[in-house]
Amino acid sequence: MTTTSSTRYTLGGDEHLFVELSESMSLDAFFRGLLITKELAARNIGGITEICPANASFQVRFDPDVLDVAHLQEVLEDIEANIGEHEGTLDTRIVEIPVYYQDPWTHETLMRFRERHQDPDSTDIEYAARINGYADVAAFIEAHSATPWFVSMVGFVAGLPFMYQMVDRDKQIQVPKYLKPRTDTPKHTVGYGGSFSCIYSVRGAGGYQMFGVTPVPIYDPQQQIRHLSDFAIFFKPGDIVKFRPIDRAEHDEIVAAVERNDYTLRTAPVKFSQRDFSADPAGYPARLLEALYAN
Incomplete structure (x- = not known):
């Protein structure tokens, strides 16, 4: 998978996309991941079956027969880019x-x-x-x-x-x-x-x-x-x-x-x-x- 800025996307078998936001834990990395996963959940995209946030990363489980992984990555890249344009609040x-x-x-x-x-x-x-x-x-x-x-x-x-x-x-x-x-x-x-x-x-x-x-x-x-x-x-x-x-x-x-x-x-x-x-x-x-x- 490709990498956007410091974010790294890795496939986990056929049904999981692992997204690593930082190699080290920080409050910034955690908060960015939380905002991304909350926005992803709010979009209610067909084919996503589970979203698991972690400390400086998160994993998305999806149905490959319904959702193409390349499109899922595009959506995530768009969410991350837009989050960077405004103040993050929770x-x-x-x-x-x-x-x-x-x-x-x-x-x-x-x-x-x-x-x-x-x-x-x-x-x-x-x-x-x-x-x-x-x-x-x-x-x-x-x-x-x-x-x-x-x-x-x-x-x-x-x-x-x-x-x-x-x-x-x-x-x-x-x-x-x-x-x-x-x-x-x-x-x-x-x-x-x-x-x-x-x-x-x-x-x-x-x-x-x-x-x-x-x-x-x-x-x-x-x-x-x-x-x-x-x-x-x-x-x-x-x-x-x-x-x-x-x-x-x-x-x-x-x-x-x-x-x-x-x-x-x-x-x-x-x-x-x-x-x-x-x-x-x-x-x-x-x-x-x-x-x-x-x-």
Whole structure:
């Protein structure tokens, strides 16, 4: 396939077109991909069966008997060119996720797998704080929770969000994955690998550093939990997340409220502007948070 500017198109068998927007992850690449895929979905083109956005790329599944791949690429090139001509904005939502950092469950798990870690003599969050130059764990938790995060993709396992921090690139937290993946990770673990934070939606294997847990379910295939009654997966690409540190007492209170099915997530609608964020990457996220705490 041909390449337009820095965008690369690659066939994935007969039914998939893979579009790579950048070789490295950035908020610009993510946002461009999100706008392109949203516009593609809005055009409702016959023959497209699935659109899967990712961190700096996306994939389109199509029926080759209905839609010619060359025409699909032409459509995508046109969308990308036109997006570059105007300010990109996105109607989305911001949501607060409570996090019990340094909880006992991830601590027990990480201690079982220290031989697979870069620094067996410290915890995951102690290691992350040290290699990122923070004075202590408290300062690291402040850095992780103070600024919002963009959900760039949902997947790997059902409902798991990958989140990219809304800060200047030189302030981005960077933490490598475990040297060898674990065979166990508690459900709802707040993890970190590379430049991405995530929330493990189910218990299972994993290689991301473990910082804490959230008491809020983000995946319910039975759709019995109130905030998951409309759809089994809570997060969507483009969501903005604000972590809020909590203690054990509040964690247990929220768990009890979820079990009673009367827990309400704090959310607010917002319009995100890529231009405004680029112009003021420190102040603009703070203004977005005002919508979350307006009431």
